[in-house]
Amino acid sequence: MTSPALALRALRKNFGRPAVDGLDLTVRRGELYALLGPNGAGKTTTLRMVTGLLAPDAGQVEVFGIDMARDPAAAKRRIAYLPDDPMLYGKLKPTEYLEFVAGLWGLRPEQAEPEARRLLDWLDLAGHAHELTEGFSRGMKQKLALAGALIHAPELLILDEPLTGLDAAAARQVKDLLLAHVAKGGTVILTTHILEVAERLAQRIGIIRQGRLIAEGTLAELRARTLGGSLEDVFLQLTERA
Numbered sequence: 640m641t642s643p644a645l646a647l648r649a650l651r652k653n654f655g656r657p658a659v660d661g662l663d664l665t666v667r668r669g670e671l672y673a674l675l676g677p678n679g680a681g682k683t684t685t686l687r688m689v690t691g692l693l694a695p696d697a698g699q700v701e702v703f704g705i706d707m708a709r710d711p712a713a714a715k716r717r718i719a720y721l722p723d724d725p726m727l728y729g730k731l732k733p734t735e736y737l738e739f740v741a742g743l744w745g746l747r748p749e750q751a752e753p754e755a756r757r758l759l760d761w762l763d764l765a766g767h768a769h770e771l772t773e774g775f776s777r778g779m780k781q782k783l784a785l786a787g788a789l790i791h792a793p794e795l796l797i798l799d800e801p802l803t804g805l806d807a808a809a810a811r812q813v814k815d816l817l818l819a820h821v822a823k824g825g826t827v828i829l830t831t832h833i834l835e836v837a838e839r840l841a842q843r844i845g846i847i848r849q850g851r852l853i854a855e856g857t858l859a860e861l862r863a864r865t866l867g868g869s870l871e872d873v874f875l876q877l878t879e880r881a
């Protein structure tokens with residue numbers, strides 16, 4: 640019960656040179672944690688290891704105390720992952736796609752169907768439920784991928800740039816969903832280059848650069864380590880100085 644939502648220990652991945660370089664990081668249950676960093680800092684590589692899509696060269700990933708390398712199926716069941724470039728099947732309609740994803744998780748149709756309907760309604764996709772997703776805009780695809788990530792009602796949501804390509808109304812819906820998830824005791828980890836989003840939503844912020852955690856804390860704590868200002872000011876001071 641006391642294990643954190645996520646614990647990374649000395650996590651490493653090299654692609655010729657280090658992309659993630661000995662990363663230690665803990666995310667507590669019930670918090671919204673923003674992982675920030677300049678382009679190429681290693682955020683996506685970290686999330687791919689956290690979600691079991693990429694094997695680390697060294698180090699450990701634990702999700703709610705479950706070792707990802709030892710029991711990937713149990714660890715993955717607790718996670719929803721929205722990648723930065725989600726893959727949909729263009730020849731499927733949203734309802735078919737959600738049915739397919741629910742099937743992969745072994746959900747019974749009587750569980751999955753109402754949940755799929757609720758998600759499509761909530762994301763304003765119900766009117767397009769019977770169209771092929773290949774004709775969808777980027778934002779519509781992003782919302783459907785999010786619905787797919789949420790269909791098995793996981794406790795830990797991991798989202799790589801979830802607001803990219805979304806219009807203002809959709810971005811608001813996603814932000815509200817993340818806050819509601821945390822209010823119910825769930826945990827959210829997201830990356831974003833929109834620092835105002837991290838500033839407004841995150842309880843704690845981790846900043847990585849060249850695969851290492853260079854600063855972590857609440858916005859107030861990060862401000863206290865720098866000359867202060869907005870999160871953008873703090874971020875630029877920390878990443879330029881490191």
Ligand SMILES: Nc1ncnc2c1ncn2[C@@H]1O[C@H](COP(=O)(O)OP(=O)(O)OP(=O)(O)O)[C@@H](O)[C@H]1O
Pocket residue numbers: 654657658676677678679680681682683684685
């Ligand atoms: N499959 C791969 N093959 C080779 N190099 C890779 C691969 N994936 C990532 N890298 C490299 O690892 C480093 C970290 O990349 P990563 O995508 O994790 O950064 P990021 O922080 O998510 O960046 P961005 O903010 O630009 O999305 C970069 O130097 C990138 O070129």
